[in-house]
Amino acid sequence: MPDSPTLATLRPTLDAEVPLHRRTIELQVYARDEHFVVIGTLHDQRPWADGETAVRDLHRMELAIVVRRSDLVITDAAADMRSYPHAECTAIEPAFNDLVGLSVGRGYTRAVQDRFGRQRGCSHLEFLARSLGPVVIQAITSAVSQRRQRGEPTEEAGSMSRQLLVNTCHVWAEDGPGLEKIELGWRPGDGGYPAPAVVEIRRQKATPAE
Numbered sequence: 001m002p003d004s005p006t007l008a009t010l011r012p013t014l015d016a017e018v019p020l021h022r023r024t025i026e027l028q029v030y031a032r033d034e035h036f037v038v039i040g041t042l043h044d045q046r047p048w049a050d051g052e053t054a055v056r057d058l059h060r061m062e063l064a065i066v067v068r069r070s071d072l073v074i075t076d077a078a079a080d081m082r083s084y085p086h087a088e089c090t091a092i093e094p095a096f097n098d099l100v101g102l103s104v105g106r107g108y109t110r111a112v113q114d115r116f117g118r119q120r121g122c123s124h125l126e127f128l129a130r131s132l133g134p135v136v137i138q139a140i141t142s143a144v145s146q147r148r149q150r151g152e153p154t155e156e157a158g159s160m161s162r163q164l165l166v167n168t169c170h171v172w173a174e175d176g177p178g179l180e181k182i183e184l185g186w187r188p189g190d191g192g193y194p195a196p197a198v199v200e201i202r203r204q205k206a207t208p209a210e
Contacts (some may be wrong), residue, residue, distance in 0.1 A: 029139035108133035
């Protein structure tokens with residue numbers, strides 16, 4: 001049996017070849033006093049198509065939510081399909097109002113799948129909905145970093161962001177390097193990314209400042 005080709009031999013040169021299909025996801029979070037506004041967009045495109053004899057824009061849709069900062073509960077939600085393959089597609093838009101009342105904290109992904117998975121929703125909007133939760137967590141850490149940059153108190157917000165990050169990945173495991181770095185005094189955003197390894201932070205602390 002011949003060997004399978006490797007990714008290295010098959011990978012296209014960027015911008016040198018028109019892809020068969022392109023999916024673009026964009027997620028943006030805005031601060032609004034005691035709330036976050038999160039706007040997610042999904043765009044499925046056939047770059048090779050001319051848009052006349054063959055469909056070019058297959059899906060273009062937006063899902064937006066309002067999240068209360070104090071408890072991370074969604075207080076408003078709206079889906080808006082702008083390009084879609086079937087006239088019946090837009091009938092599912094109101095269903096995504098059921099995001100209201102969900103917390104984007106732990107258990108959010110499962111709750112979204114239970115409500116909108118498979119025949120109960122739209123696979124593309126459901127995918128977008130699942131993406132909104134993690135980006136709120138990232139926005140919290142961004143907000144903490146912004147407040148520190150401004151010289152404002154951050155301890156309470158920083159504590160929330162740490163609690164939300166625990167066990168979300170191998171770096172933020174309970175016994176992982178992320179929490180160890182926090183204990184050593186490092187804070188997200190300090191010195192740019194990638195953040196130094198734990199051993200480097202320990203070395204820096206052990207070296208007297210000149």
